[in-house]
Structures are given as C-alpha cells and as structure tokens.
Amino acid sequence: MLIPQALDIQNGNERHIARALSWSENQHPEVLELLKTLKGNAQVIGITGPPGAGKSTLVNALVTHWRNLKKRVAILAVDPSSAFNFGSLLGDRLRMQSLFLNEGVFIRSVSSRGSLGGLSAHIIEMVHVLKHAPYDYILIETVGVGQSEVEIAGVADTTIVVSVPESGDEIQTLKSGIMEIADVFVVNKSDRDGAQTFANHLKKLAHSRATANWESPVILTQAVDQNGIAELSEALNQHGNFNKNTNRQIQLFAEKAYAMIQDYRMRDLNLSTIISDVQKAINENPNLNLFEFIEPYFRKFSN
Ligand SMILES: Nc1nc2c(ncn2[C@@H]2O[C@H](COP(=O)(O)OP(=O)(O)OP(=O)(O)O)[C@@H](O)[C@H]2O)c(=O)[nH]1
Ligand SMILES: [Mg+2]
Known part of the structure; x- marks a missing residue:
C-alpha cells in the first residue's frame, strides 16, 4: 500500500495526493501525523x-x-x-x-x-x-x-x-x-x-x-x-x-x-456503541438516570 509522502504531495504527484485524500475520507489512524506536516x-x-x-x-x-x-x-x-x-x-x-x-x-x-x-x-x-x-x-x-x-x-x-x-x-x-x-x-x-x-x-x-x-x-x-x-x-x-x-x-x-476538535473527540463514539452501553446499564439499573449515564463519557473527553 502506498504511504502518502509530504514531499510527493508538494511535487504534485497525483497518486500521493489521491492517497492522502483517501486517508482523510477513511479516517486512517495516521492521517493526523501526515496532516501536521502539510502546509500551504x-x-x-x-x-x-x-x-x-x-x-x-x-x-x-x-x-x-x-x-x-x-x-x-x-x-x-x-x-x-x-x-x-x-x-x-x-x-x-x-x-x-x-x-x-x-x-x-x-x-x-x-x-x-x-x-x-x-x-x-x-x-x-x-x-x-x-x-x-x-x-x-x-x-x-x-x-x-x-x-x-x-x-x-x-x-x-x-x-x-x-x-x-x-x-x-x-x-x-x-x-x-x-x-x-x-x-x-x-x-x-x-x-x-x-x-x-x-x-x-x-x-x-x-x-x-x-x-x-x-x-x-x-x-x-x-x-x-x-x-x-x-x-x-x-x-x-x-x-x-x-x-x-x-x-x-x-x-x-x-x-x-x-x-x-468536535470531530476527533467524537470519533470513537457512535450510536450503536451507546445503545449497547445503555442496554447493559439498564439491566443493572432499570431506573437509569440519563445524566449519571452520560457523565463518564465527558470524563473520557477531558483527558
Ligand atoms: N442560457 C444559459 N444557460 C446556462 C448558462 N450557464 C449554464 N447554463 C445551462 O444551465 C444548465 C445547468 O447548468 P449546470 O452548470 O449543470 O448547473 P449546476 O448549478 O451545476 O446544477 P446542479 O449541479 O444540478 O445543481 C445547463 O444546461 C447549462 O448549459 C448561461 O450562462 N446561460
Ligand atoms: Mg453541478
């Protein structure tokens, strides 16, 4: 697999440009490292x-x-x-x-x-x-x-x-x-x-x-x-x-x-994960409090 290089992008190599764009679209784990080296x-x-x-x-x-x-x-x-x-x-x-x-x-x-x-x-x-x-x-x-x-x-x-x-x-x-x-x-x-x-x-x-x-x-x-x-x-x-x-x-x-910031913070969070979390929590406590439930997610964001 081609790894997009800053220098090749700078030189206008379309394969590298296209690959870097795909990294963004697919939220490749190393895209942030790449983006940090780019300017223009x-x-x-x-x-x-x-x-x-x-x-x-x-x-x-x-x-x-x-x-x-x-x-x-x-x-x-x-x-x-x-x-x-x-x-x-x-x-x-x-x-x-x-x-x-x-x-x-x-x-x-x-x-x-x-x-x-x-x-x-x-x-x-x-x-x-x-x-x-x-x-x-x-x-x-x-x-x-x-x-x-x-x-x-x-x-x-x-x-x-x-x-x-x-x-x-x-x-x-x-x-x-x-x-x-x-x-x-x-x-x-x-x-x-x-x-x-x-x-x-x-x-x-x-x-x-x-x-x-x-x-x-x-x-x-x-x-x-x-x-x-x-x-x-x-x-x-x-x-x-x-x-x-x-x-x-x-x-x-x-x-x-x-x-x-909003996007990166929300990245490891999706509704289906939350649904299964809610299922577990409700099994343990049928009177689950909404705000008690969401608080741990905030803590996760703040570190
Ligand atoms: N008469 C006239 N027709 C034009 C002009 N510019 C564009 N058109 C026509 O208007 C139609 C729509 O043009 P598009 O460029 O596809 O419009 P668009 O805003 O990209 O359309 P969407 O992508 O569907 O939102 C086409 O048939 C063009 O040929 C103009 O200056 N004069
Ligand atoms: Mg159009």
Whole structure:
C-alpha cells in the first residue's frame, strides 16, 4: 500500500495526493501525523447556489480561464448525499471529463456525509492536503440544498453564491441565510430577461450589509459563453488579497479548529456503541438516570 509522502504531495504527484485524500475520507489512524506536516496557502473558493443555476458550468469556465493563465486548479465536488440529485451528478461527471484530460487540473468527488450541523471534518482535511500540493486555486462546488452551502462557507476563504435572474422569489431565498455567506455574488444566465434588474436588487442588498472593508460585488456572467469570467476571476483575486489582512482569517481558523476538535473527540463514539452501553446499564439499573449515564463519557473527553 502506498504511504502518502509530504514531499510527493508538494511535487504534485497525483497518486500521493489521491492517497492522502483517501486517508482523510477513511479516517486512517495516521492521517493526523501526515496532516501536521502539510502546509500551504492557496485560495480556497466555495461555489454554491440552487440546482441548475450553472455552478458546474461556471467551474468549467473558471478553470478554462485559469488554465489559459497557466494556473493550476484542484476541484472538490461535494456529492449531495440524497438520491434526488444523482442524475445531475452523473451529468456533471460527463461534462467534467474534458477537464480531467487537462493537465494542471485535479478533480475529486467527496460525500457530504455526517457532520453535526457544523463543517464536514473530512472536507477540511482534504482541503488541507490540496493546499500542500502545487495548486493555485482550490474550488469546492456544492449543490445548494440543505445546509451544505453554509458549511462550505466555513471551509472556503471566498464563497461565491450563484443565482439566476428568472425567479423573483430568488431574492427571498437569498435573504433567508445564504445571503450572509456570499463574498461574491454571481448572476449567471445573464443572457436572460431581467438580469440587470435582478443584479441591481442584489447590489442594494450587498451594499446594505457591506463592512468597512468589503462589499460583495455582483458579477453578471454567461458561463456557457465564458462571458464575465475574467471579471469574476478578478473579484476572487481581490477578495483573496483582502482576506489576508483581516480578522476574518482568525474567525475562519477558529471555526475549522472547532469543527476538527468536535470531530476527533467524537470519533470513537457512535450510536450503536451507546445503545449497547445503555442496554447493559439498564439491566443493572432499570431506573437509569440519563445524566449519571452520560457523565463518564465527558470524563473520557477531558483527558
Ligand atoms: N442560457 C444559459 N444557460 C446556462 C448558462 N450557464 C449554464 N447554463 C445551462 O444551465 C444548465 C445547468 O447548468 P449546470 O452548470 O449543470 O448547473 P449546476 O448549478 O451545476 O446544477 P446542479 O449541479 O444540478 O445543481 C445547463 O444546461 C447549462 O448549459 C448561461 O450562462 N446561460
Ligand atoms: Mg453541478
């Protein structure tokens, strides 16, 4: 079995990169030792938005743009766990095949499995591996259903929220949560009616919640025709530079640390073990007290 080496990852050896990513996904006992030796500061860009908004097309367009500039890109495609989206995922695989053939582009699908309402620990680890590898940008694409889009905001340095002009209800959806996570707004399919009006609405919203340091720009794109992509890339670079100089970095680091601590603490604990513990305890004491029962687990955590 190949043991992933930091130096090989740094040199861009895809077998070593892939193996290290598998170590994270499978919670290999030595993954922590490996991760401790890795470092890097490529910009991590999350891209989210409702199904069909054009996220995958945008990823394709951005990668095309960056490859023309000789930039190297890694893509993590976060699989929605529900069967409902399976069809679109297969479509993505087919479309992404042209990227696969492109040297300097690395693509990996990951599941969005099991996180406790927080960040998915294995995705944080996988991003850490990819940062050590020689990529200029790391893109994470999620399907915007459920909470995966909010999770991604904690992993990404820069979050793009993609929407499309046609639905007036869209603004309502954006207001209810995912608005907060956008560092850059994209109005894709801007070839359609109402794109400019919709973008103006978004601009007002973005302005109303701007900080002294950053107001999320609204970029109109036509991903299928590569329109607006250079402008989007420029906005991403600007946000990347802005990020280096603010408290936001501390906030992001702390959120990731919190998610990882939570994950590692819970690792040797699962519901089926607890069920069998409860069975034993109830046999001994039919009036088992819940809080007496859980206390030993806390003690286990605190050493
Ligand atoms: N008219 C128009 N169509 C576009 C544009 N960008 C993407 N599309 C089309 O919109 C459809 C959905 O695009 P995808 O890139 O698969 O969207 P997605 O957000 O990745 O979709 P899911 O992965 O299912 O959430 C495809 O048929 C694209 O060709 C655009 O700028 N204009
Ligand atoms: Mg897609």
